[in-house]
Amino acid sequence: MATKLIQLQNVTKTYVTGPVKYQALRGISFTINKGEFVAIMGASGSGKSTLMNILGALDIPTTGKYKLNKKDISSFSDDDLAQIRNKEIGFVFQSFNLLPRTTVLKNVERPVMYSNVNKKDRYKRAMEKLEMVGLADKTNNLSNHLSGGQIQRVAIARALVMNPSLILADEPTGNLDSKTAKEIMDILGSLNKQGVTIILITHEDDLAKYAKRIIRLHDGLIATDKKIKK
Amino acid sequence: MDLQELISLAFEALKRNIVRTLLTMLGIIIGIASVITIISLGEGSTQSIVSQISAFGANVLTVSPGKSQRTGHGGGGGTTSTVTTLTSDDAEAVDKLYEVETVSRIMSKTFTITANSESSSVQVTGADASYGEIQGNKYLSGSFFDEGDVIGASKDIVLGDQVVEDLFGEGAEQFVIGETVRVDGRVFQVVGVVSDNSGAVVPITTAQGFLIGQTHLDSISVAVIDVELIDKVTEDIEILLMDNHGIDDPELIDFGVRSSQAFVETISSVTGTLTALLSGIAAISLLVGGIGIMNIMLVTVTERTKEIGLLKAVGAKNQSILVQFLIEAVVLTFSGGFVGIVLGAGLAFVASNMMSIPFVIRLSSVLLSFGVSVGVGILFGYYPAKKAAKLSPIDALRYE
Numbered sequence: 001m002a003t004k005l006i007q008l009q010n011v012t013k014t015y016v017t018g019p020v021k022y023q024a025l026r027g028i029s030f031t032i033n034k035g036e037f038v039a040i041m042g043a044s045g046s047g048k049s050t051l052m053n054i055l056g057a058l059d060i061p062t063t064g065k066y067k068l069n070k071k072d073i074s075s076f077s078d079d080d081l082a083q084i085r086n087k088e089i090g091f092v093f094q095s096f097n098l099l100p101r102t103t104v105l106k107n108v109e110r111p112v113m114y115s116n117v118n119k120k121d122r123y124k125r126a127m128e129k130l131e132m133v134g135l136a137d138k139t140n141n142l143s144n145h146l147s148g149g150q151i152q153r154v155a156i157a158r159a160l161v162m163n164p165s166l167i168l169a170d171e172p173t174g175n176l177d178s179k180t181a182k183e184i185m186d187i188l189g190s191l192n193k194q195g196v197t198i199i200l201i202t203h204e205d206d207l208a209k210y211a212k213r214i215i216r217l218h219d220g221l222i223a224t225d226k227k228i229k230k
Numbered sequence: 231m232d233l234q235e236l237i238s239l240a241f242e243a244l245k246r247n248i249v250r251t252l253l254t255m256l257g258i259i260i261g262i263a264s265v266i267t268i269i270s271l272g273e274g275s276t277q278s279i280v281s282q283i284s285a286f287g288a289n290v291l292t293v294s295p296g297k298s299q300r301t302g303h304g305g306g307g308g309t310t311s312t313v314t315t316l317t318s319d320d321a322e323a324v325d326k327l328y329e330v331e332t333v334s335r336i337m338s339k340t341f342t343i344t345a346n347s348e349s350s351s352v353q354v355t356g357a358d359a360s361y362g363e364i365q366g367n368k369y370l371s372g373s374f375f376d377e378g379d380v381i382g383a384s385k386d387i388v389l390g391d392q393v394v395e396d397l398f399g400e401g402a403e404q405f406v407i408g409e410t411v412r413v414d415g416r417v418f419q420v421v422g423v424v425s426d427n428s429g430a431v432v433p434i435t436t437a438q439g440f441l442i443g444q445t446h447l448d449s450i451s452v453a454v455i456d457v458e459l460i461d462k463v464t465e466d467i468e469i470l471l472m473d474n475h476g477i478d479d480p481e482l483i484d485f486g487v488r489s490s491q492a493f494v495e496t497i498s499s500v501t502g503t504l505t506a507l508l509s510g511i512a513a514i515s516l517l518v519g520g521i522g523i524m525n526i527m528l529v530t531v532t533e534r535t536k537e538i539g540l541l542k543a544v545g546a547k548n549q550s551i552l553v554q555f556l557i558e559a560v561v562l563t564f565s566g567g568f569v570g571i572v573l574g575a576g577l578a579f580v581a582s583n584m585m586s587i588p589f590v591i592r593l594s595s596v597l598l599s600f601g602v603s604v605g606v607g608i609l610f611g612y613y614p615a616k617k618a619a620k621l622s623p624i625d626a627l628r629y630e
Contacts, residue, residue, distance in 0.1 A: 058543065058623050079547045086545020093627065099537060101246050111544040113231045158544070 002033035004070070005165055005197055006055065011064035011074075012220075013050050024050040026220035027064070032199070034165070037192040039200045039208040042217035049170075051217065052201045056091060056168045057084045069165055086114050090159025094171040097155040098143035104130065105139040108158045115162065129157040133187060149180035156187060160196070167191065170201045185210045236554060240561040254526045255566035257519020258606065262570025262599045263577060264512035269595045270578035272505030274587040279497050283490050287366050289331075289457045290490050291464060293324070293450040293471070314446040315484050320471055321450045327470070329463050331455045334361040335434045337448040341441065343430060345397040345411040352393050354413060354430045356437020357451075362388070362422075364453045370403040372422035375433055383435035387411065387418040390427030394420075416440055460489050516602065519566070520610040527559050527614035538618050539626025552619035559611020560604055567603025571596055 013025040024047045032038055042048040053059040054066060057073060060081070066074045073084055085091075098107045108126040117125070130136050133153040138146070146154065152172055159167050169188065173181035189210050192198050200211055208214050209228075216223040231239075244251045295313035318335055325333045338355040355361075362374030367388075375386040389411075391403055398406055403423045410417050418432065438445060454463045464487045471485055472478070488496075531538070538551060546554075575591050582589040 053624050056543070058627075079549075082542065082545050082547040085543060091543050093540075093543075097540070099540070102242070110541070113235070114545040114547070114550060162545075 002035070004031055005034045005036075005068070006030075006032040007065070007067040009065040009067075011051075011054060011061040011066060013047075013054065013059070014062045024220055025054075025061070028217075028220075028222060029064075030215060030222065030225060032197065034197055035192070035195050036213060037189070037198045037200070037211045038213045038215060039202060039211035040215050040217065041202060041205075041208055042223075043203065045219075046217040047220040048201055048203075048217055050220075052168065052170055052199075055166075055199060056089055057081045082114075086111060087162055088165045090156075090162065090164040090167045092152065092155045092159050092167065092169040092172045094174040097151055098146075098158075100144060102143050103140050104135060104143065104146070104154050107143055107154055108161050111158060111162050125161050126157070129160045130154075132160065132191075133157045147180075148176050149183055152176065152180075152184050153187065156184070156191075160191070165197060167196055167198045168201070169198065171203075172200070173204075173207060181207075231550070233557075236557045237561060239554065240558040243558055244562060250526065251562065254523055255562060255569065257515065257522045258563050258566030258603055259570040259573060261512060261516030261519050262567050262603060263574035264515065265509050265602075266571055266574025266591070266595060266599060267577045267581065268508045268512055269505055270575070270589070270591050271581055271585070271587070272501055272508070273590040273592065274578075274582045275585070276498055276501040277590060278587040279501070280494050283494050283497065287364070287453070288489075288491055289454045289460065290364055291452040291454060291460065291467070291487055292490065292493070293320070293452060293467060293485055293487050294448070295446070295485050313484055314444075315475055316447045316450065317445065318447065320474055320485075321447065323470055323474055324450060324452055324467055327463065327466055329455050329459045329466070331453040332360040332363065333453070334358040334364055334451045335447050336361070336451055337434065337437055337442055337444065337446075338429075339442050341414045343393065343397065343411050343413050345409065348397045350393060350396040352390075352428070352430050354387075354432060354437070354441065356434040356442060357431050358434050360453070361431060361451065364451050367427075368425045370423040370425050372407040372420070374422055374431075380433040380435050383433060383439050385416065385418045385436060385440075386421045386433060387413065388422040388424060388431040389420055390429050391423055391425050392428040393430055394423050414441060460491075464489065516606060520563075520606040523559060523562060523607070524610040524614060527555065527611055528617070530558075531555065531614050531618040534618075535621060535626050535629040538621050539623050539629065542621070542623035543627060548619040551621075552615045555615035555618045556608065556611050559615065560607035563603040563607035563611075564600070567600055570603070571599050574599075 008031070009029050011025055011028045012023065015022045015024060028051065040048060040051060050059075054061055057068070057076070058081070060076065061074050064074065065072055068084065068088060073081065076084065099110065105126055108130060109122050112122040112125060127136065127139070130139060133156050135150065135153055135157065138150065143151065143154070167188070172188070173184050176184065185207060188198055188200070200207065202208060211228065213225070213227050215225045293316065295316040321333050321335045324330060334357045336355060336357055338353055340351060341354045342349050343352050359375055359377045359380050367374065370391055374388055375384065379386050389406070394402055394406055397411065398409070406420050406423060409420050411420060412418070413430070413432070432441065452463070452467065454460055467487050468483070472480070472483060475484060477483055541551060578591065579589050
């Protein structure tokens with residue numbers, strides 16, 4: 001029996017701008033187990049980004065429940081959400097992933113600074129993850145002297161550094177050439193083989209093939225939810 | 231994250247834009263440096279004046295002409311007064327008071343003194359033989375003139391060591407006794423050299439008859455037998471002289487009696503007020519510097535919106551962001567304060583040397599400057615930091 005990591009129950013999100021109400025999510029329910037590699041796809045306007053914000057604990061649903069690791073976080077305060085993001089979720093974004101003019105090591109160490117881990121352990125953890133992404137020799141390079149592929153690998157190391165339950169990758173290869181993109185996706189794939197749960201938000205079918213399950217959104221609702229047999 | 235780490239993060243952030251950081255700091259540097267310099271020079275000149283006056287001793291009263299309040303603080307600057315009612319008769323009458331030890335008549339004027347080919351502009355005081363005792367002079371050589379010299383209106387002169395140095399060169403104190411100098415063209419013989427002094431004293435009768443040529447006095451110095459009796463004697467002198475001058479209404483009094491202590495207090499309060507006023511003006515530049523810091527911090531927060539979004543995404547709480555930006559502002563102002571203190575002390579040192587007053591830097595003004603610079607950082611850094619902390623992570627990440 002697989003362990004449930006994410007449980008969404010009839011989640012909706014409505015944005016109110018003055019007199020205009022816009023329902024971005026209109027009732028989403030699904031469960032993601034530990035160790036899954038899920039791609040969430042959809043055209044722009046499908047509610048993909050809104051869903052990512054909620055899954056990433058950056059935002060809370062208007063109605064419905066979101067349980068992460070059996071904890072209902074759908075009505076958490078800003079600070080509690082910050083703590084959840086720190087401990088449970090690792091982000092890899094499309095662009096502007098790193099702190100400018102800051103060394104690779106300090107970028108990876110940063111999330112650990114917001115938890116109660118001492119400096120020695122912080123360094124050990126950061127180095128361990130940098131080795132995993134093959135950048136142990138670049139620790140003192142400044143972030144603005146790295147290539148696009150290296151930047152995303154640092155971002156992955158940073159996402160992993162708190163040993164989160166979940167890696168949330170939002171178009172992680174959007175700014176990369178196809179060869180580098182493949183490298184990054186291979187790293188994510190191998191992390192998943194080691195048991196890391198990965199949610200990939202993308203609109204590219206090519207990338208979705210790395211996932212084991214594809215959830216397609218359309219107009220704020222789930223259109224399809226398919227497991228991929230390999 | 232401990233404070234040390236927050237501070238090093240702040241330094242890193244400030245280093246990223248070093249030119250902007252330095253320009254922003256300039257406001258605080260100039261503000262703190264001017265406050266430090268002004269306070270230091272104020273303290274120095276007060277000390278210099280106070281030490282000159284205090285040489286008179288605590289038991290000395292000065293009677294000067296001119297309208298005065300009964301508190302004794304008014305009637306200021308008796309020497310510039312044109313009131314001519316203070317006379318030798320008054321001095322004699324005061325001398326007869328039981329609690330008065332001795333008195334000296336005083337008049338003074340600035341003359342050019344020449345010796346050999348050197349000349350120097352010096353305040354020459356005409357006084358009685360008791361003046362040396364009242365002043366508590368220390369003699370490097372020779373002595374003060376005596377009663378006989380006053381009666382005989384002799385052409386004797388007592389010089390301050392600085393005058394001797396100007397006229398005869400350094401180290402000449404020992405052999406100038408008996409030498410002659412010319413005051414306003416008249417020949418005088420040097421009889422004594424007083425240490426730490428830049429004036430000259432001649433017998434009062436000589437001053438009246440040959441040099442200044444006036445009969446009324448500029449002031450009367452009165453030594454009281456006991457410091458405790460200062461207040462009583464002050465009143466006695468007032469009553470006595472009002473009677474002598476035929477004045478009934480204390481409002482119309484044409485002289486003032488002040489203790490050297492009161493004089494010191496007056497001077498201190500005047501320089502204190504001046505220092506406070508100038509510091510207040512300098513503090514305006516601190517205010518302007520603070521506004522500059524708020525402005526730059528607001529720009530910084532806008533520029534780093536994405537960075538803030540990222541930090542929030544990886545787990546920074548609102549408070550962590552607030553503290554980070556606040557510390558950045560404080561590090562900025564504190565460093566500015568530090569540079570300002572060093573610069574201000576340097577300026578004060580050079581200026582006090584040029585003005586030949588003592589160089590005084592109080593620990594309290596240094597601590598106050600540090601306190602003020604930290605305060606400015608917190609005050610003007612809080613609003614931008616709060617703005618950064620309140621950013622929503624989603625909006626911040628999406629910001630282009």
